[in-house]
Amino acid sequence: MMKISELSAKDIVNMENGKRLGQLNDLEINLDTGKIEALIIGHGGKVMSFFQQKDGEVVIPWKNIIKIGSDVILVEVPARYQAEVAMRENTLK
DSSP: OOHHHHTSSSSETTTTTTTTTEEEEEEEEEETOOOOEEEEEEESSSSGTBBBBBGGGGEEEEEGEEOSSSEEEEEEOHHHHHHHHHHHHHHOO
16 A cells, blocks of 8 residues: 555656656546546646646546556556657757
């Protein structure tokens, strides 16, 4: 078991490129099932804009969490965003 305070102390990292996305600000919980649906993080790198919600929040679906380690939470950027991420990084060079 893990406490929310322990989760919120971990960096959230994109497994594809190793970039830090931010830290946990909130959780989306399904009240019917009691399961965590998504992690909500505050601010981060370029990739974040694809997941960005109102007020700068970023939602990472639970199914995109690869591993919760001692210091980091590794997440996978969905395949549908990979081309957009590559194009954006090429224009910034």
